[in-house]
Amino acid sequence: MRGTAQVPASKSESNRALIIQALAGGGQLFNLSDANDTQLMQRLLQDPVAPVFDAEDAGTVMRFLSAYLAMTGRQAELTGTARMQERPIAVLVDALRELGARIEYAGQEGYPPLRLLGRTPQPATAEETEPIELTVRGDISSQYISALLMIAPTLPAGLRIWLTGKVGSRPYIRMTQALMQHFGAVCRDLGEVLEVRPQAYQPTDYTVEGDWSGASYWYAMVALAPEGSYLTLPTLRRYSWQGDQAIAGIMAQLGVHTEFLADETLRLTKNAPAARLTQDFTDCPDLAQTVAVVAAALGIPATFTGLESLRIKETDRIAALQTELAKFGGALTDAGEGRFAVSSESFQVTGQTVATYHDHRMAMAFAPLALLGEIRIEAPQVVRKSYPQFWQELEKVGFSIPAPAV
Numbered sequence: 001m002r003g004t005a006q007v008p009a010s011k012s013e014s015n016r017a018l019i020i021q022a023l024a025g026g027g028q029l030f031n032l033s034d035a036n037d038t039q040l041m042q043r044l045l046q047d048p049v050a051p052v053f054d055a056e057d058a059g060t061v062m063r064f065l066s067a068y069l070a071m072t073g074r075q076a077e078l079t080g081t082a083r084m085q086e087r088p089i090a091v092l093v094d095a096l097r098e099l100g101a102r103i104e105y106a107g108q109e110g111y112p113p114l115r116l117l118g119r120t121p122q123p124a125t126a127e128e129t130e131p132i133e134l135t136v137r138g139d140i141s142s143q144y145i146s147a148l149l150m151i152a153p154t155l156p157a158g159l160r161i162w163l164t165g166k167v168g169s170r171p172y173i174r175m176t177q178a179l180m181q182h183f184g185a186v187c188r189d190l191g192e193v194l195e196v197r198p199q200a201y202q203p204t205d206y207t208v209e210g211d212w213s214g215a216s217y218w219y220a221m222v223a224l225a226p227e228g229s230y231l232t233l234p235t236l237r238r239y240s241w242q243g244d245q246a247i248a249g250i251m252a253q254l255g256v257h258t259e260f261l262a263d264e265t266l267r268l269t270k271n272a273p274a275a276r277l278t279q280d281f282t283d284c285p286d287l288a289q290t291v292a293v294v295a296a297a298l299g300i301p302a303t304f305t306g307l308e309s310l311r312i313k314e315t316d317r318i319a320a321l322q323t324e325l326a327k328f329g330g331a332l333t334d335a336g337e338g339r340f341a342v343s344s345e346s347f348q349v350t351g352q353t354v355a356t357y358h359d360h361r362m363a364m365a366f367a368p369l370a371l372l373g374e375i376r377i378e379a380p381q382v383v384r385k386s387y388p389q390f391w392q393e394l395e396k397v398g399f400s401i402p403a404p405a406v
């Protein structure tokens with residue numbers, strides 16, 4: 001395999017930039033993602049009177065818009081797919097209520113859909129200058145914290161958030177802070193405490209970086225490709241705000257060498273892999289599926305930790321991985337105390353059909369197995385959530401993807 005693959009623009013950066021741009025009242029955004037999650041955010045933000053906002057299956061849209069709409073005092077219903085209605089949101093709703101938002105659950109308590117009923121302005125604190133203090137758990141989703149941080153500069157006295165529990169996806173919180181800062185709003189990060197003073201966002205231009213989570217599938221392909229393979233990936237930065245840049249270090253152990261030919265041109269080449277892998281995914285949960293499939297396919301025994309949030313994403317990703325890996329002779333076994341073992345016995349790719357469970361990452365994580373044999377992917381259009389051009393890019397580097405026989 002040799003060639004150049006285009007990765008999409010980061011949907012995480014895009015969706016933050018869109019919310020902050022709306023709060024800043026201007027600034028131009030370049031290289032916005034064509035992901036459905038971003039298209040959706042853009043559309044919904046442009047509709048000032050919609051009575052119902054449908055976030056579909058986009059976690060960032062659901063969480064960031066809840067905070068944005070609630071704090072701008074809008075009255076509307078916020079809903080999503082059947083799966084979105086199983087993804088918890090109580091931590092964010094509780095916090096927004098403390099900030100004066102009136103929110104009801106339209107269905108099950110603690111889950112979307114939400115009914116936003118407007119906002120009672122916060123009673124001034126004794127000292128007008130003291131920020132409102134919130135305690136927010138960080139062990140369910142970092143998106144609640146990002147959502148609160150982005151609206152924090154608009155609060156009359158700002159916000160101080162005390163984080164409790166094991167904070168997962170921390171780099172996404174740092175990405176939020178970096179984008180806020182880019183638009184002129186400072187967030188003090190004291191580890192357990194995040195503090196934002198009232199500030200005005202400045203309309204500023206921003207060019208979104210390529211998506212490192214999307215790049216992970218290309219790393220996987222190089223890991224499974226024959227000796228002498230290489231790939232070039234444009235738009236990825238040496239100094240990224242995305243925690244999923246961790247894929248470079250992880251894949252170094254699975255035999256992929258990363259080199260920047262220029263600041264935004266990445267070259268991946270094939271190397272010898274290590275004998276085993278131990279990896280904590282607390283900071284980068286979206287990489288777990290990619291790495292699990294590669295380790296199993298290469299027969300490299302691996303121990304994974306930090307997978308707690310996988311069960312509440314687009315699907316239960318642990319169950320989905322277990323079922324699908326088993327079709328090839330791979331396994332993801334719960335070893336207790338938060339540890340999972342990836343193993344495989346005579347891993348073989350012989351035309352199996354992979355179910356995707358409405359999860360873009362299931363489709364993309366298993367696609368690289370096509371380097372080892374024929375494989376069928378069910379509902380391949382799921383990739384539109386984050387990487388609509390994924391299959392076309394595969395064809396460009398030489399994969400043959402015949403239309404399925406009906």
Ligand SMILES: O=C(O)C1=C[C@@H](OP(=O)(O)O)[C@@H](O)[C@H](O)C1
Nearest residue numbers: 012060141142143169172286309
């Ligand atoms: O803030 C973000 O852009 C994201 C945060 C992560 O979610 P959690 O914080 O729920 O782990 C990640 O899995 C998701 O794909 C995108």
Ligand SMILES: C=C(OP(=O)(O)O)C(=O)O
Nearest residue numbers: 057058059060286313314
């Ligand atoms: C978990 C994901 O997205 P979200 O939570 O934003 O739906 C993802 O893209 O893998």
